[in-house]
Amino acid sequence: MSSTIAPPVPAAPPGPEKSAWKTELAPYARPDVRKSVLDLLTSVVPYIVGFVAMYLLLDVSYVLTLLLSIPTAGFLLRTYIVFHDCAHGNFMPTKRGNQIVGVFTALLVYTPFSAWRHSHAMHHASAGDLDRRGDGDVPTMTVAEWKSASRGKRLEYRLTRSPWIMFTIGPFYALVFQPRLWKKTDRPRIQNSIKLTNITLVVAVAVLCVVMGPVAFLAVQLPLVVLAGGAGIWLFFVQHQYEDAYWENSDSWDYADAALQGSSYLKLPKVLQFFSGNIGLHHVHHLSAKVPNYHLQAAHDGTDLFRDVPVLSLGTAVRSMRLKLWCEDRKRLVTWAEAAQPVPAAAG
16 A cells, blocks of 8 residues: 555656746745744744753753653754754845854754755765665665674664664664764864864763753653654655665756655644644755755645655654665565565566
């Protein structure tokens, strides 16, 4: 059964739709300072207020602290979307403005701004390309690769695709550990971004531990990492990992097709759409990363470009976690059980 509600996008959209998308989306790809400020007032400000309130509630009841961690984590997730937009240069009207807001929000989400900006740009440039996997995407093996992989590689892959790992160790790895690392082959600018961020965060955490006490700091910060990090991992997963997703080799890969077929429209309840910063409209974002989060819905509603994009409900998105491997014969993601079965004659 397909995980999409709407039918998949045709392999070759009509010429005018495909060639004119930049012109059609241009009106939405302009920052609005008033809306950007409103975004900050409904993300960064309530996150900081919530963090402080969680700390103050420690003397009253840790249960209340944990309850408050739920909306506070939501505001942290919205803060991550602001940081994400700044990395794309679409949140503020100037490069300097995006840099300032981006670096500040990057520290709140424990992520080096310049290094992440580079990695995420690589993801946008290669999403859905089988020959360029590995740049800021969810690890995805084909059925053939899985069958020929060693036991060690299979175990590693099973762990990375396991929901139990994703939502327990995953948030700490994604927010706390992995952003601290760099490669010797990284450009000096990327290495310096990570090193400077690490130093700044060490100082900031040390100050908070002195002011709050280390136990209180962890009591407040850890639930936020688990909740916001887990939500972020799930959102990132379902944005490109659903049954009728798009994967092609480089010689037949197309940027617009990858955006329209390989990035889902995750229809969330309004409150969840608010806390996730409209990132569920991922098909719009991947077609034009210059559209700020607060214009994504308007861009979707205001053009005919997106009438046939893959649509996921909350339920179908949750069920997509069952999908593990890309089957090149079936042209879809499959479960472990399906991967072990012979390919039907019609699909082969």
